[in-house]
Amino acid sequence: MSKVLVDRDWLKRTHRDLDACQKLIWANIRGADPAYCSDAQDRLKEIDEMLAQQDALSAVTAERDGLAAARMAYANEFAPDENGDPDVGNVHANIRALKAERDRLRGTVEDLELALQDAEERAESAGRNASAFEDRMGDLQVENGRLQDRIRPLMAFTQQMARQEGEPYFQRLARAAMAAKEA
Numbered sequence: 001m002s003k004v005l006v007d008r009d010w011l012k013r014t015h016r017d018l019d020a021c022q023k024l025i026w027a028n029i030r031g032a033d034p035a036y037c038s039d040a041q042d043r044l045k046e047i048d049e050m051l052a053q054q055d056a057l058s059a060v061t062a063e064r065d066g067l068a069a070a071r072m073a074y075a076n077e078f079a080p081d082e083n084g085d086p087d088v089g090n091v092h093a094n095i096r097a098l099k100a101e102r103d104r105l106r107g108t109v110e111d112l113e114l115a116l117q118d119a120e121e122r123a124e125s126a127g128r129n130a131s132a133f134e135d136r137m138g139d140l141q142v143e144n145g146r147l148q149d150r151i152r153p154l155m156a157f158t159q160q161m162a163r164q165e166g167e168p169y170f171q172r173l174a175r176a177a178m179a180a181k182e183a
Contacts, residue, residue: 008054015047 075086078094087094158173 008051011047011050011054015044015051018044018047 071091072086074091074095078087078090081087081089
């Protein structure tokens, strides 16, 4: 059996005409040859199969065209090939490279999140330490003030003694203070 391309609309009209013809034969001519009717029914089945095949082919063609358009859209997202055309041949390799880069960046983000968490913990610890340092510093400033209050009369007394006894006494006192500091 040889195959011929047939217009879809013509095939539908022929199907409609054969169906009408078959119904007319059954309705009006009771003595007609049953082979004629069965032949018409066989042709109708063949036409139905052809129409179904054309519908399936149309669906597959539409799907193919959609996939080709998607491939072209993906290819346009990447650098062109050596001829300057969309690189449709390397779409999968380009997507794999993007996924690898995404995975690498996710790892970097996870590392940065861990580093940030560690830095936040250290900042909290430093804040607690700074607060304790400030408290201790305040205590030491109070103590320093008390010591300064005790030293002032002693310094005044030392200066008065130095004026009374002369320079040698003051120098001896300074050496004694330096020796005490070194010890």
